[in-house]
Amino acid sequence: MTNKEFKRPDGRKIDEIRPMSAKVGVVPNADGSAIFKFGETIAIAAVYGPRKMHPQHSQNPEKGTLRCNYNMISFSVTDRIRPGPSRRSTEISKITEWALEPVVMLEKYANMVVDVHINILQANASTRCAGINAAAMALAHAGIPMKDMVSSVSIGKLDKQLVVDVNKYEEDWEEGEGATDIPISLTSNEEITHFQLDGKITKEELKKALKLAKKARKEIYEVQKKALKELPGVEK
Amino acid sequence: MTHRKIVIPGESIAKGNDFLPGEETEKRGEEIFALRYGLAEETNKLVKVIPLSGVYNPRRGNVVIGKVELITFGGWVIDIGVAENAFLSLTEVPKFVNKDGLDEVMDIGDMVVLKIAAINKRGIDATIKGRGLGRIDEGMIVNVNPNKVPRIIGKEGSMINLIKDETKCNITVGQNGLIWIKGDKIEEELFAKKAILFVTEKSFATGLTDEIKKWFEQEKKNDK
Numbered sequence: 137m138t139n140k141e142f143k144r145p146d147g148r149k150i151d152e153i154r155p156m157s158a159k160v161g162v163v164p165n166a167d168g169s170a171i172f173k174f175g176e177t178i179a180i181a182a183v184y185g186p187r188k189m190h191p192q193h194s195q196n197p198e199k200g201t202l203r204c205n206y207n208m209i210s211f212s213v214t215d216r217i218r219p220g221p222s223r224r225s226t227e228i229s230k231i232t233e234w235a236l237e238p239v240v241m242l243e244k245y246a247n248m249v250v251d252v253h254i255n256i257l258q259a260n261a262s263t264r265c266a267g268i269n270a271a272a273m274a275l276a277h278a279g280i281p282m283k284d285m286v287s288s289v290s291i292g293k294l295d296k297q298l299v300v301d302v303n304k305y306e307e308d309w310e311e312g313e314g315a316t317d318i319p320i321s322l323t324s325n326e327e328i329t330h331f332q333l334d335g336k337i338t339k340e341e342l343k344k345a346l347k348l349a350k351k352a353r354k355e356i357y358e359v360q361k362k363a364l365k366e367l368p369g370v371e372k
Numbered sequence: 373m374t375h376r377k378i379v380i381p382g383e384s385i386a387k388g389n390d391f392l393p394g395e396e397t398e399k400r401g402e403e404i405f406a407l408r409y410g411l412a413e414e415t416n417k418l419v420k421v422i423p424l425s426g427v428y429n430p431r432r433g434n435v436v437i438g439k440v441e442l443i444t445f446g447g448w449v450i451d452i453g454v455a456e457n458a459f460l461s462l463t464e465v466p467k468f469v470n471k472d473g474l475d476e477v478m479d480i481g482d483m484v485v486l487k488i489a490a491i492n493k494r495g496i497d498a499t500i501k502g503r504g505l506g507r508i509d510e511g512m513i514v515n516v517n518p519n520k521v522p523r524i525i526g527k528e529g530s531m532i533n534l535i536k537d538e539t540k541c542n543i544t545v546g547q548n549g550l551i552w553i554k555g556d557k558i559e560e561e562l563f564a565k566k567a568i569l570f571v572t573e574k575s576f577a578t579g580l581t582d583e584i585k586k587w588f589e590q591e592k593k594n595d596k
Binding site: 167168185186187188239241245247248276277278279280281282283284285323324325360361364365 | 378380381382383396398405407408409410423424425426427455456519
């Protein structure tokens, strides 16, 4: 990339993801659940359904509905945030729905709804990506028919340097051109289901960012796959 | 038994045109992909995925256990644990029912064993014509994961018959994961419940029936 000697504040390589870990079946009352961590960012997702959509006027007789709810717990950040829905959380809920909708197959579940509740237990940037990763695993764990898995990663541009999986310190980068945040979600076919951009970037750099995301996706997918296959007493 | 392995949605299970895509799978080009999280199995070149989780998917002919939710003019609306409620029509009751006395046959809140007669766009139609079907008067209901029901029943009912013999209880397993246990003594019913919960816990083990046999011997020794 542009600068070979670029040092990230936490000593990571430019294409290094924070240590990831994942587990399914963490919410006993849900039909499916998963926890996903990007270092200090922890997301927990619970799936309920398919069940009948209420109120009746929101039912879709053609296919089932996917309903996501993203929520940051009040103690997830250093300054306590006011609990309850906010402009930001409603927006991310909708984004998560759009990121997952292309893969879930709800044709057979007319008039029904699948609820996905994502809670951020601890936030250190990339929360929406951790949320999407956890949600995709929870949906699979709930036995919802899916075309593919979805893995999400955030690419950042700190001044002129592209990096993978930004943390809070890097997100607030102020030197040079400042920070640009690009969360990307991909299926295992490398098809894009979600792509956001907050900041300034050139076309060439964006292409490089996508390339980095595709590489990181493989690592995330392996973590998701491993967690889903970890079941006691079954041969792998 | 063929080789089984856990697959996740979008994972390739088999390659080549020799294989046929079965339940919960899809063919894309030359490869067969899983569409659901579960165990992949291949028998006679037919590849399918057996779900490990998820809500109960009602099918025609299934025996299920439900709870009466509502009494209408023509019958009962019964909750069987799925999005769509089952409807039990008056004509599907094998005895004479007075139109004003539907609640005397089955009241709201009663548990009932029923069979799914038909599934159509309007909903699920149920019947209680048949042996072992009808209102539950006494006993115990245990709720388990519906995906574990095949293991509780076992091959040709081997598991459930073993539990029935060992506990001297009458057991009806609903495909929706509700199990009705009826014994002479509470202790026997509780013992049967314990056995069933043990089966659900160990549902991944191979040679499960033998393991349950051992478990029964152990339990009996502990009793003495």
